[in-house]
Amino acid sequence: MDNGRSETMPGTVALFVACVADLAYPGPPRACVEVLEAMGVSVELPAGQTCCGQPALNSGYPRQATTLARRWLATFARYDAVVTTSGSCLSTVHHAYPRLLHGAEREQAVALAARSWEFTQFVTDFGQGLTLRLDAEVTYHDSCHMLRTLGERSSPRELLSRIDGLTLVEMTDSGVCCGFGGTFAVKLPDVSVAMADHKLAQAGRTGARYLVSADPACLMHLQGRADVTRAGIRTRHIAELVSDALVRTEVRA
Amino acid sequence: MPDAAEVPTPESSPPTPPRRRSTALLGRERVVVTRPDWAAATIPAHRKPLPIITRAALDQPGTAATHTRLSGKNREQNDGGWPPEIAALRERGAEIRRETLRDLEGHLAALTAKAEANGVVVHRAATPDDAVGIITGIARANDVRLVVKSKSMATEEMHLNAHLEENGIEVVETDLGEYIVQVADERPSHIVGPALHKSKAEVGALFEELAAERLPQEAEDLAAFARTRLRADFHHADMGISGVNFAAADTGTLTLVTNEGNADMVTSQPRIHVAVMPMEKVIPRLRDLAVLVPLLCYAATKQKVTVYQTMLNGPRRDGEPDGPEQLHLVILDNGRSSIVEGRYREVLACIRCGNCQIACPVYRTVGGHAYGSVYGGPIGAVLTPLLANTKQGRDLPFLSSLCGACFDACPVKIPLPDMLVDLRADYEAATRGRPRRWLWRLWAKAWDSPRGYRLTMTAARLAGPLLPRAVLRRLPGPGRGWAAGRALPATRDAGAFRAWFTDRRPR
Numbered sequence: 037m038d039n040g041r042s043e044t045m046p047g048t049v050a051l052f053v054a055c056v057a058d059l060a061y062p063g064p065p066r067a068c069v070e071v072l073e074a075m076g077v078s079v080e081l082p083a084g085q086t087c088c089g090q091p092a093l094n095s096g097y098p099r100q101a102t103t104l105a106r107r108w109l110a111t112f113a114r115y116d117a118v119v120t121t122s123g124s125c126l127s128t129v130h131h132a133y134p135r136l137l138h139g140a141e142r143e144q145a146v147a148l149a150a151r152s153w154e155f156t157q158f159v160t161d162f163g164q165g166l167t168l169r170l171d172a173e174v175t176y177h178d179s180c181h182m183l184r185t186l187g188e189r190s191s192p193r194e195l196l197s198r199i200d201g202l203t204l205v206e207m208t209d210s211g212v213c214c215g216f217g218g219t220f221a222v223k224l225p226d227v228s229v230a231m232a233d234h235k236l237a238q239a240g241r242t243g244a245r246y247l248v249s250a251d252p253a254c255l256m257h258l259q260g261r262a263d264v265t266r267a268g269i270r271t272r273h274i275a276e277l278v279s280d281a282l283v284r285t286e287v288r289a
Numbered sequence: 290m291p292d293a294a295e296v297p298t299p300e301s302s303p304p305t306p307p308r309r310r311s312t313a314l315l316g317r318e319r320v321v322v323t324r325p326d327w328a329a330a331t332i333p334a335h336r337k338p339l340p341i342i343t344r345a346a347l348d349q350p351g352t353a354a355t356h357t358r359l360s361g362k363n364r365e366q367n368d369g370g371w372p373p374e375i376a377a378l379r380e381r382g383a384e385i386r387r388e389t390l391r392d393l394e395g396h397l398a399a400l401t402a403k404a405e406a407n408g409v410v411v412h413r414a415a416t417p418d419d420a421v422g423i424i425t426g427i428a429r430a431n432d433v434r435l436v437v438k439s440k441s442m443a444t445e446e447m448h449l450n451a452h453l454e455e456n457g458i459e460v461v462e463t464d465l466g467e468y469i470v471q472v473a474d475e476r477p478s479h480i481v482g483p484a485l486h487k488s489k490a491e492v493g494a495l496f497e498e499l500a501a502e503r504l505p506q507e508a509e510d511l512a513a514f515a516r517t518r519l520r521a522d523f524h525h526a527d528m529g530i531s532g533v534n535f536a537a538a539d540t541g542t543l544t545l546v547t548n549e550g551n552a553d554m555v556t557s558q559p560r561i562h563v564a565v566m567p568m569e570k571v572i573p574r575l576r577d578l579a580v581l582v583p584l585l586c587y588a589a590t591k592q593k594v595t596v597y598q599t600m601l602n603g604p605r606r607d608g609e610p611d612g613p614e615q616l617h618l619v620i621l622d623n624g625r626s627s628i629v630e631g632r633y634r635e636v637l638a639c640i641r642c643g644n645c646q647i648a649c650p651v652y653r654t655v656g657g658h659a660y661g662s663v664y665g666g667p668i669g670a671v672l673t674p675l676l677a678n679t680k681q682g683r684d685l686p687f688l689s690s691l692c693g694a695c696f697d698a699c700p701v702k703i704p705l706p707d708m709l710v711d712l713r714a715d716y717e718a719a720t721r722g723r724p725r726r727w728l729w730r731l732w733a734k735a736w737d738s739p740r741g742y743r744l745t746m747t748a749a750r751l752a753g754p755l756l757p758r759a760v761l762r763r764l765p766g767p768g769r770g771w772a773a774g775r776a777l778p779a780t781r782d783a784g785a786f787r788a789w790f791t792d793r794r795p796r
C-alpha cells in the first residue's frame with residue numbers, strides 16, 4: 037500500500053455516517069457496520085457527528101462550511117481510524133478542509149485525512165479474509181470526488197472482483213458525472229436530470245441488473261430519476277452489495 | 290446588415306474602380322437565422338437566467354446529438370489521461386505560465402519594446418471599447434473596406450465584427466468553424482472548435498442555403514466550398530485580423546497555431562495586419578514554444594503538432610515577397626490587470642486549448658451557447674465573472690456540478706473547480722439580503738449541534754408523508770427543483786440508521 041494509510045488493520049474504527057445517509061439512506065452505513073464486524077473490526081458511532089460541510093461550501097458559504105469542518109474534526113480527532121460510506125464527504129476532508137482551515141487546524145485535518153478510509157479502501161486493504169459470494173451482474177459508477185479528488189478508481193473494482201459469482205460489466209463513461217452536484221441538483225434541475233439520463237442510458241446499455249456506486253448522494257439522485265423514467269436498472273450502494281455477498285462463517289446471535 | 294454585400298455600384302460613383310465586397314459572404318442574406326438569442330454573435334444586454342437558458346438549450350434540436358459527438362471526442366482526448374512525455378510537458382508548461390504571471394507587466398513591457406523595435410505598432414486597450422476604437426481607427430485611417438479574420442477569442446470579447454460592420458467594413462471569418470458560425474449569425478460555442486455544436490448535415494444545409502444550390506455533402510466537399518469562397522477574399526481584403534497564441538517577450542515574435550493554414554493567408558496577404566491578444570498571451574522566451582506549442586496541440590486535439598504555425602516578427606521588409614506593410618498588435622486588458630493581482634491569477638495561465646470544455650459533462654450536455662457568454666464551459670464559468678465587462682455572467686460558476694474533470698483535463702493545471710467554489714462564495718457575498726443567506730446560517734447553527742441535527746431528521750421524517758412529490762413540485766423552494774424530475778429520497782428513513790445502531794447494542 038503506498039497510500040500513506042496504516043498497513044495494519046485498526047481494531048476499532050469510528051464510522052462517519054454522512055448527512056445523506058442519515059436523512060434517507062440508512063442502508064450503506066448499516067451494511068458497512070455488518071461488513072466491518074464480519075472482518076472483526078469494532079465499529080463506534082461518535083455521537084456528535086453531523087455533516088462534513090460540503091453542501092454549504094459548494095453553495096458559496098465557506099464560513100458555514102468551516103463551522104461544520106471544525107465540528108467534524110472535533111468529533112473524529114480522538115479516533116485512530118475513520119471509515120465512511122460516502123467517498124465525496126471524505127474528499128471534503130482531504131481537499132476542502134486544508135483550504136478552509138489554517139495552522140494547527142489544518143495540520144489536524146491533514147493528519148485525520150491520512151487515517152480515514154472510504155469503505156471500499158478499508159475493505160480492500162484489510163478484508164482479504166472475507167468470503168464473498170453473490171450471483172449478480174453489476175456496473176459501476178465512479179463518483180466524481182472519489183475518483184478525481186481521492187484518486188480512487190481501483191479499490192471498488194478490486195473489491196467487486198473478490199465477490200464470487202459477480203460480474204462487473206464496465207459502462208462507457210463510468211467516470212463521467214451523474215449530474216447530482218449537491219445544490220446544483222436543485223439550482224439547475226433540468227441540467228442535473230439530463231445528466232442523470234445520460235448516465236442511466238450508459239448503465240442500461242450494459243444490461244447489468246444493478247448500478248453500483250460508493251456514494252449515497254449519486255445513488256439518491258440516479259434512483260430518483262430511474263423511478264420517474266422507469267429505467268430498468270436498480271441502484272445499490274457498494275457496501276450493501278458487499279454485505280449481501282457476505283458468506284457468514286459463524287452463527288450470528 | 291449583410292445584404293450590403295451585393296449593392297450595385299451606382300453609375301455616378303467616383304472614377305476609382307469599385308471595391309470588391311466579400312465573395313465568401315455572398316448570399317448571407319438568404320440564410321434564415323434560426324438560432325436562439327442566447328446563441329447570437331452579440332450577447333443580448335439582458336441575459337435570461339441560467340435555468341431558463343439551459344432548459345431551452347436542452348430542448349433545442351441537436352443538443353442531444355452534440356452531446357453524443359462531444360462525448361466521443363472527450364473519450365478520445367481524455368480517457369487514459371496524459372501520456373508520460375506530455376505529462377512532463379504539462380509540468381513545465383504550467384510553470385512557464387505561472388512564471389509569466391508573476392511579472393506580467395514586466396514581460397509585456399519587454400514584448401512591447403521588442404515588437405516596436407521590429408516595426409510593430411503596439412496598442413494597449415484597457416477596455417473592449419478602447420480596442421474597438423483602436424481597430425476601427427486603423428481601418429478608417431487606411432480606408433479599409435474588407436477584413437479577413439482568423440480565429441481570435443479576444444475579438445469576441447469586444448464583439449468586433451458587429452462594430453466593424455456598423456462602420457461599413459465587411460468582415461469575413463476564414464477559419465472554417467468561425468466561418469460557419471458567422472454565416473449562421475452565431476458566436477463560437479467552443480474556443481477551439483467554434484462550430485462543434487453543428488453536425489455535418491447542419492453545416493451542409495447551411496451552406497446550401499447560402500449558395501442557393503445543392504452541394505455535395507461530404508466533409509471535404511463542404512470544406513472545399515468554404516475554401517473556394519474564401520480564396521478571393523484573401524486576395525481582395527485590405528486588412529487582416531488575427532488572434533495570437535503566444536507572444537514571446539524576448540524576441541517580439543507572435544505565434545499563431547492553426548489547423549487550416551488560413552492564418553498564414555490572413556497575416557500575409559492584406560496590406561495591413563492587426564493581431565489582437567489578451568494581455569496574458571505573453572510568454573517569457575521564444576524557446577518556451579518548444580513546450581507550449583506541443584502541449585497546446587495535444588490538449589486541444591491530441592495531435593503532437595498542428596499543421597500550421599504562423600510566426601510574425603514585423604511588417605514586410607524591403608525585398609520580402611509578402612507580409613503586411615503595417616503590423617499592429619492590440620493588447621487587451623478588460624479586467625485582467627486586476628485578475629493578475631488577486632486570488633484568481635492562475636486563470637490567466639490558460640492557453641485556450643478548450644479541453645476543459647470538452648471534458649465538462651455540463652458543457653457537453655447543454656452546449657457552449659447555454660452559458661450565455663463569450664467563453665463557455667469551465668474556463669468560461671471562471672473567467673467571465675472576473676472580466677470587467679461581463680457583469681451578467683457572475684452566476685456562471687453555479688453552472689457546474691464540480692465534478693473536477695476540467696482540472697484533470699487542463700494542460701496548465703488551473704484549479705478550475707476550486708475557483709468555481711470560491712467564485713460562488715464571492716457571488717453569494719455580493720448579493721446581500723437573500724433569504725438563502727439566512728437559511729445557510731440557520732443550517733450551520735442547527736447542524737453544529739447534535740440536537741439540532743436530530744431535530745432536522747425528525748422534521749424530515751415527518752415532512753415526507755406531508756409533502757409528496759406531487760405537492761413538492763408545486764411549492765417554491767429547493768424541493769421543487771428536485772421533485773420536477775426525480776422521485777424523492779426516502780426521508781421516512783431519516784434517523785433510521787442511528788436508531789438501528791443504538792437498538793442493537795442496548796447499553
Ligand code: SF4
Nearest residue numbers: 639640642643645699
Ligand atoms: S483552462 Fe486549461 S483546459 Fe481550459 S482552455 Fe484554458 S488551458 Fe485549456
